[in-house]
Amino acid sequence: MIKVGIVGGTGYTGVELLRLLARHPEVEVDAITSRSEAGLGVAELYPNLRGHYDELRFSEPDPERLARCDAVFFATPHGVAHALAGDLLERGTRVIDLSADFRLRDAGVWADWYGQPHGAPGLLEEAVYGLPEVSRDQIRQARLIAVPGCYPTAVQLGFLPLLEAGLIDADHLIADCKSGVTGAGRGAKVPSLLAEASESMKAYGASGHRHLPEIRQGLGDAAGGEVGLTFVPHLTPMIRGIHATLYGRLTGEPGDLQRLFEDRFANEPFVDVMPAGSHPETRSVKGANLCRIAVHRPGNSDTVVVLAVIDNLVKGASGQAIHALNLMFGFDETAGLDAPAMMP
Numbered sequence: 329m330i331k332v333g334i335v336g337g338t339g340y341t342g343v344e345l346l347r348l349l350a351r352h353p354e355v356e357v358d359a360i361t362s363r364s365e366a367g368l369g370v371a372e373l374y375p376n377l378r379g380h381y382d383e384l385r386f387s388e389p390d391p392e393r394l395a396r397c398d399a400v401f402f403a404t405p406h407g408v409a410h411a412l413a414g415d416l417l418e419r420g421t422r423v424i425d426l427s428a429d430f431r432l433r434d435a436g437v438w439a440d441w442y443g444q445p446h447g448a449p450g451l452l453e454e455a456v457y458g459l460p461e462v463s464r465d466q467i468r469q470a471r472l473i474a475v476p477g478c479y480p481t482a483v484q485l486g487f488l489p490l491l492e493a494g495l496i497d498a499d500h501l502i503a504d505c506k507s508g509v510t511g512a513g514r515g516a517k518v519p520s521l522l523a524e525a526s527e528s529m530k531a532y533g534a535s536g537h538r539h540l541p542e543i544r545q546g547l548g549d550a551a552g553g554e555v556g557l558t559f560v561p562h563l564t565p566m567i568r569g570i571h572a573t574l575y576g577r578l579t580g581e582p583g584d585l586q587r588l589f590e591d592r593f594a595n596e597p598f599v600d601v602m603p604a605g606s607h608p609e610t611r612s613v614k615g616a617n618l619c620r621i622a623v624h625r626p627g628n629s630d631t632v633v634v635l636a637v638i639d640n641l642v643k644g645a646s647g648q649a650i651h652a653l654n655l656m657f658g659f660d661e662t663a664g665l666d667a668p669a670m671m672p
């Protein structure tokens with residue numbers, strides 16, 4: 329049994345970590361922080377957790393207490409892990425960061441997109457980008473994990489088989505993505521209000537979203553060189569879910585695309601390649617640590633369309649973070665992550 333801490337326990341990814349870890353046989357949550365709710369019992373804020381964490385209370389972030397944990401999750405806004413991760417690592421505590429603090433290898437690029445200087449450039453070299461379908465072995469050895477963003481998870485998984493096989497024009501990739509409103513976090517914001525977000529849909533960040541450099545970095549690794557990507561995210565009236573519709577131009581006769589995807593993900597517990605002709609629904613992954621994918625070639629043309637769905641809070645954040653923890657500590661990869669999706 330290991331002890332973990334969670335910094336940022338009152339947010340949506342924080343409470344999702346708690347929900348999933350409640351079923352984890354090897355993990356005890358020893359510390360959970362919130363500055364605004366310090367002193368409150370976890371189940372008082374989140375009644376779905378009654379009976380699971382009856383002794384656990386939110387407390388102010390305390391580096392001493394966190395350092396007594398074997399691993400600490402950061403479920404915090406950008407910049408918080410920059411300030412605290414180095415000290416924890418020095419004291420032997422492993423760090424799994426759900427924010428974007430360590431996702432980009434280049435501190436200058438990070439500063440450009442996040443509008444502030446990188447707070448811990450010295451840690452970038454050892455940070456491992458935690459997409460298990462790409463870097464399982466490095467995650468096993470890592471002390472510091474950068475959990476991929478929600479859009480980047482869906483887009484990378486969908487494009488990977490095609491780019492790795494060199495079947496599409498890497499200069500002209502298109503990712504048209506939709507997100508539920510929990511993607512914006514739990515903090516009060518006007519665009520997340522019921523009257524603003526329901527019965528409506530809108531694109532945002534079309535001229536440049538901070539996930540663009542992250543996705544380009546990962547897809548560039550898969551393609552073996554820089555890629556050109558148009559990425560347009562949309563806010564949709566659902567609570568959870570990411571739906572990515574991905575377009576690529578085939579450079580030649582691709583062979584059996586269905587087979588390509590099935591073979592690429594054959595040994596992946598958290599990627600489901602659906603039968604040919606399928607259209608995956610976000611509700612089919614709600615609550616589950618799973619990416620469901622379908623590949624299409626409309627009219628046998630030179631365009632390939634990939635559909636990828638995830639739950640932004642699970643495979644897009646907290647579930648993927650726990651997958652990394654399982655790899656780092658040698659647990660069964662699926663520990664705490666084997667629950668099926670909820671439908672409807």
Ligand SMILES: NC(=O)C1=CN([C@@H]2O[C@H](COP(=O)(O)OP(=O)(O)OC[C@H]3O[C@@H](n4cnc5c(N)ncnc54)[C@H](OP(=O)(O)O)[C@@H]3O)[C@@H](O)[C@H]2O)C=CC1
Nearest residue numbers: 336337338339340341362363364403404427511513514645
């Ligand atoms: N929501 C999603 O779908 C996804 C989110 N992420 C990323 O995960 C991280 C958490 O997201 P989410 O759960 O949505 O965020 P929320 O806004 O819902 O929650 C943020 C949490 O961080 C705490 N916090 C805020 N500022 C600080 C600070 N300076 N020091 C310590 N704690 C702080 C808050 O509690 P308090 O203020 O009380 O301390 C709160 O518990 C973010 O970086 C987000 O971008 C990644 C993938 C998907």
Ligand SMILES: CC(=O)N[C@@H](CCC(=O)OP(=O)(O)O)C(=O)O
Nearest residue numbers: 427428477478507508509511512
């Ligand atoms: C709907 C919505 O607002 N989504 C967020 C992305 C989700 C997220 O939290 O991004 P990270 O994984 O990088 O932290 C956004 O567009 O900024």
